Amino acid sequence: MGLISQDSFETPFPRDLVGDKSYPCLILNADYQPLSYFPLSLWSWQDAIKAVYLRRVNIVDMYEQCVRSTSTEMRLPSVIALKEFVPQSRSPAFTRFNLFLRDGFKCVYCQSPKDLTFDHVIPKRLGGQTNWKNIVAACTKCNFKKGGRMPQSAGMKLLTKPYIPTIHGLQAQGRRFPPGYLHESWLDYLYWDLELKS
Numbered sequence: 001m002g003l004i005s006q007d008s009f010e011t012p013f014p015r016d017l018v019g020d021k022s023y024p025c026l027i028l029n030a031d032y033q034p035l036s037y038f039p040l041s042l043w044s045w046q047d048a049i050k051a052v053y054l055r056r057v058n059i060v061d062m063y064e065q066c067v068r069s070t071s072t073e074m075r076l077p078s079v080i081a082l083k084e085f086v087p088q089s090r091s092p093a094f095t096r097f098n099l100f101l102r103d104g105f106k107c108v109y110c111q112s113p114k115d116l117t118f119d120h121v122i123p124k125r126l127g128g129q130t131n132w133k134n135i136v137a138a139c140t141k142c143n144f145k146k147g148g149r150m151p152q153s154a155g156m157k158l159l160t161k162p163y164i165p166t167i168h169g170l171q172a173q174g175r176r177f178p179p180g181y182l183h184e185s186w187l188d189y190l191y192w193d194l195e196l197k198s
């Protein structure tokens with residue numbers, strides 16, 4: 001009960017960016033926080049340069065790579081910051097990724113990170129809804145064991161209760177799960193709080 005297919009679950013971080021020479025640019029809000037973490041706010045170098053010419057952004061850091069036109073030459077921006085602050089939405093989107101992130105990519109019943117799927121805590125047939133407060137990350141084994149029952153009827157215990165996360169909470173959680181690839185000039189803006197602790 002409550003199984004949701006995982007086929008659209010994928011990492012929000014692009015891979016092999018250096019390999020295909022796409023020179024993505026990290027976009028920061030006017031407060032120098034990434035505009036978004038999930039997915040990470042990245043623009044193509046073409047869009048980044050357009051924004052620079054329109055004077056909407058400040059260049060914070062650059063790649064070695066240059067682009068040339070007949071009259072000018074410029075290094076590709078790797079980090080830019082918006083001049084005007086864009087307010088962020090207050091509650092995060094109810095997505096598969098955000099839900100796994102809230103639960104730390106672990107089953108709420110046994111803490112296993114393997115074969116994660118989703119469980120309706122109150123089963124659908126008992127009126128359980130599909131929302132932040134009733135969906136948890138659960139491994140396939142626990143999901144199967146629980147079946148269409150309430151946790152207590154199945155002799156199972158929720159180690160963490162489902163709740164509606166804040167953007168800030170998810171961002172803090174996200175820093176514990178570094179993506180496979182980040183350009184070095186982005187690190188100061190993504191992981192500065194981690195570096196202070198170590």
Ligand SMILES: [Zn+2]
Nearest residue numbers: 107110139142
């Ligand atoms: Zn489990």
